[in-house]
Amino acid sequence: MAEVETNQQNEETSQNTYIIRPSYQSKFRSAAVKETIHQVLKEHLKEKIYSAEDSMMWTRDISEDIKAKVKDLGYERYKLLVQVVIGELRGEGVKMACRCFWDSDTDNYAQDVFMNVK
Amino acid sequence: MPSGKRLDDTWKTDELKNSLKKDEKKKSSKDKERKEDRDREKKRDKKKDEDRDRKRDKERRKDEDSDRKHRKDDGERERRRPKEDEDEGERQRRKEERRKRKEGGESEKKERKYRDEDDDEKRRRRKDETSQERDERRRRRKEETSQEREERRRRRKDETSQERDERRRRKKDETSQERDERRRRRKEETSEEREKRKREERRKRKEDKENEDNDDRRRHRRDETSEERRKRHEEKKEKRRKEKEERERQEEEERRRQEELAKQNNEDENNYDNYEDDFEDYDDDFEDDAGGGDDSANDEQNNEMSDLMKAMNDENERLLKDSRKRDNDYDDDEESGNESDTRPEKSGSTFINFVSAKQRVISNAAMSKTKKRGQELLKLIELDCSNLDMFDMPPVNEYDLYIRSFGRADTQQVYIQTNEDNADKDNQTEEIDYRDKWSQHPPEGFKACGTGDGNDENEISTKPDDIKRLNKFLNTACQAVLTLLEENLMETKSEEDPGRKKSRVVVSEEYIQLAQLEFLKDFPVRYATFSPTQSNLLIIVHEFSSKKEEANHNYQKGLICMWNVGEPSFPQKILTCENEPMCACFSPNKATLIFAGLSDGSLVVWDLREASNFHKTFKDESVEYVLRGPTYNTAAILENDNHYAPIKSVTAIISPDNTADSGFTKNGSSIEGLTFQIATLDESGVVSLWVVAEISNPDPAGSQTDFGLAPGGRVKLIKSSSIYLESPLRDTRLRSTLQCTDFAVLPSDPSHFYVTTNTGCIIHGIRYGGKAPPKAYRNMPDLPVTVTCIDFSPFTEPVFLTGSENGEIHLYHTRSENPLLSWSDTTEGRAIKFIKFCRSRPSVFFVVDEMNTLYIWDLSMLDSGPAKTEKISEINLKAFCLSNDHSATGQGLPGRKPQMILAFEDSVVEVHTVSQKFSALFPEEVDQFAELINNSL
DSSP states (O other), X not given: OOEEEEEEEEEEEOOSSSXXXXXXXXXXXXXXXXXXXXXXXXXXXXXXXXXXHHHHHHHHXXXXXXXXXXXXXXXXXXXEEEEEEEEOXXXXXXXXXXXXXXXXXTOOOOEEEEEEEO | OOOHXXXXXXXXXXXXXHHXXXXXXXXXXXXXXXXXXXXXXXXXXXXXXXXXXXXXXXXXXXXXXXXXXXXXXXXXXHHHHHHHHTTTTHHHHHHHHHHHHHHHSTHHHHHHHHHHHHHHHHHHHHHHHTTHHHHHHHHHHHHSOHHHHHHHHHHHHHHHHHHHHHHHHHHHHSOHHHHHHHHHHHHHSOHHHHHHHHHHHHHHHXXXXXXXXXXXXXXXXXXXXXXXXXXXXXXXXXXXXXXXXXXXXXXXXXXXXXXXXXXXXXXXXXXXXHHHHHHHHHHHHHXXXXXXXXXXXXXXXXXXXXXXXXXXXHHHHHHHHHHHHHOTTOXXXXXXXXXXXXXXXXXXXXXXXXXXXXXXHHHHHHHHHHHHHHHHHHHHOOOEEEEEEEEEEOOOOHHHHHHHHHSOTTOXXXXXXXXXXXXXXXXXXXXXXXXXXXXXXXXXXXXXXXXOOGGGHHHHHHSOSOHHHHHHHHHHHHHHHHHHHHHHHHHHTTTTOTTEEEOSSTTXXXXXXXXXXXXXXXXXXXXXXXXXXXXXXXXXXXXXXXXXXXXXXXXXXXXXXXXXXXXXXXXXXXXXXXXXXXXXXXXXXSTTEEEEEEXXXXXXXEETTSOGGGSEEEEETTEEEEEEOOSEEOTTTSTTTSOOSOEEEEEEEEOTTSOHHHHHHHXXXXXXXXXXXXXXXXXXSEEEEEEEEEOSSOOTTOOSSOTTBOTTOOEXXXXXXXXXXXXXXXXXXXXXXXXXXXXXXXXXXXXXXXXXXXXXXXXXXXXXXXXXXXXXXXXXXXXXXXXXXXXXXXXXXXXXXXXXXXXXXXXXXXXXXXXXXXXXXXXXXXXXXXEEEOSSOTTEEXXXXXXXXXXXXXXXXXXXXXXXXXXXXXXXXXXXXXXXOHHHHSOSOTTOOOEEEEEETTSOEEEEEEOHHHHOOOTTHHHHHHHHHHHHO
């Protein structure tokens, strides 16, 4: 019985140009990104059983995949930051928090949690 | 940070470029660069120079050669003065000059001189400001607000605004392209060139160092003598040491200032300009130095210098060592400067790599550019810090974990039962006593509310179930015991007992006076009779007394008391009725019923078997009486068939088939009601016959159809027939006024009854109709005299005696219409009230007249008159009765002596025992009497 728990986060910071804000169309939409993340997580982690060795690989793959997919969404003038955490569900409590220094008008994050019980 | 190395680089290139004069443009840029570098150097060295100048000034003042110094100062000042005027436009001018120099080339020296002068001027300006001012400024900085600082900065800016603006402009003009170009060029320079340059630089540096220190000195030195020089040299040494220390201190201060400025910068972005200013100042210091170097390089040609070299080097080395020891944390610039100073001495041909320094400069430039841009952007962008909770999962509690790991799939644990709630406690108290108590009302059985408990269970089973039966038993048993006790008492204390008195009457041996009850005092006796079978029982019928108010008494109009002769202290039963009773009788076989005829013509019956609690109780002075109401009352029940006149007589008629004894024994109590009838006679001559009926299932709620029956009553009277008597007289005058006085039945045949009337005749009737041979018995004179009483002989002979108003006594035989014997005037004409045969002897009878005189007749001894005459009492005798003697007639209780009741008007009742003389039966007397009768017929 092993569980996989994934948590990730995308974080963007604006680039250092004098066009400092993204256009409205290309503004970061956390809902869409979340959906993307969810799909990626599902296709990667569905039917998987936690293993400490493999999860290293998984995190890398997943984060790359997510980054690629989110880039495809066309958020210009964003720097993307993807963080993937995989842990085993063994009953311990987990608390994750992050701290971002950003322009909250434009920058945002999206996160999704995937848990399976096998 | 500009370094000496770079300085030399630039100088080298400048020279190369100048000599080659390849590119005008490049050259101009180089000039600019050089100028910049020089400025920077100037700034850096400025402070040092200032300090040096300061010290020098001081020293000079002290110096013996103050004249010379003064002169020089004056000269400097003079030189400076015109420059000060042009201060603002100075830079511009210098630029033009430089341009000219480039064209001209030889004007460089002059230009440098100018610059030196400029520098001096600057230095002096600074000096004016410095030390005190700087301290003050520092102090102020701390105290001042940012505004003030701003102000100061502005002031400072104004001072050199022109210069600075120009410089800045120049800097800005230098684009990155230019810089890159320069860099490229540098790279293109061959190592040879580099080597060469370095060597040159090294040399220059040495000279610089010297010049650095001895800017003014050199000038003086030219004029001075060698002695003076030596002297000065020594002084110089001293000075230099001091200067070094001073410099170090200043550098530290400078560093501190920079840090402060950096802080300020952080605090306030707008301070950035100021920061730059400081840098510029620093650069100026360096430029100064470099300028000095330049000067010295130029002056190096001077031969004098070579003399000094050795001493100088020694000195430098020593100083360097000191400084290294003391200040390991010197700036890179300083160190590199020192290195470049010392190395040529130690290892003349050592390769010094300036690439890292170069790169640092480049990166610094890039950094400053980025920084600048960032700062500009920061004004546009507002960044803020945000804390985000990414994920929060509480730890699984133990129970969930347990269920998850050990629970079954598809099931859910909903409830757990442990043995915790199965508490068990000990106690040491004793067993609880349980007891049942009856809590309902009305009580059931003998249990009353709040009585009875569990322990009684056995008792209950042993106790009789029927409380009524117990009561009944107790009643009868008590009565029997009481009677026995009283009889015993009487027998043992016959003589002394005050209740038994020696009779004043001759006929009686002794008598008992019944107790006079308080409430009966005012009720005179009307009638008294013995029970025919139970001769110890008697009935006293009381008159209604008008003196008593009805309201005061619970008993009603009529009162009848039943007594037991053996228990004279208290009446056995007290009976009440709605109207005044006239006469009464017992039931024939057993004294369980009492019948009474009332003055209103109604007949009532009391059932003595009824429980006393069915009846009202009346309490009179601590004595409780039970007042029994009638069980059955015919009043208003039978409308037409009822009597309408006062009842004169009530008689129980035993059916002819049964003798008294057989009827008593055979039929028993249950059917006794059917064995006799009641005959009543009212004053108007109506004889009614009643059947006594026993009700098997009495209704305690009362009958709904028979209103005469009391609730729970078991006896009722049913009228069977009525006989209307007619006057036997043919005289119609008298017929309508027929009044009956007394009634008697033939003992041997109860069907025949005889009624005394006011006509002088005794009417003979038969219960079932028909006619008997003598229709009436009458005295021969046929006078309408009221016959008052009649009594049959208790013996076998069917004879009866009648007493009349006029005192006549007749003896009749039932078969003969006329009397057998007649006696007149025996009572002296007084009316006869009572006439009774003696119950023991057939030939003896008693007569009482209205004057209460008792006449005792004994026909066996004397048939002409009474054997004895005796006055009984002055008080009017109201009742006279004799009890049956069982020994003589077989009726009544056996073994009892015949008794006689004398009831007086004052309610005194005396029960006399008939004396032996009149009760003892002669064996031949019955025959004698029969013979007498037969003879009379």
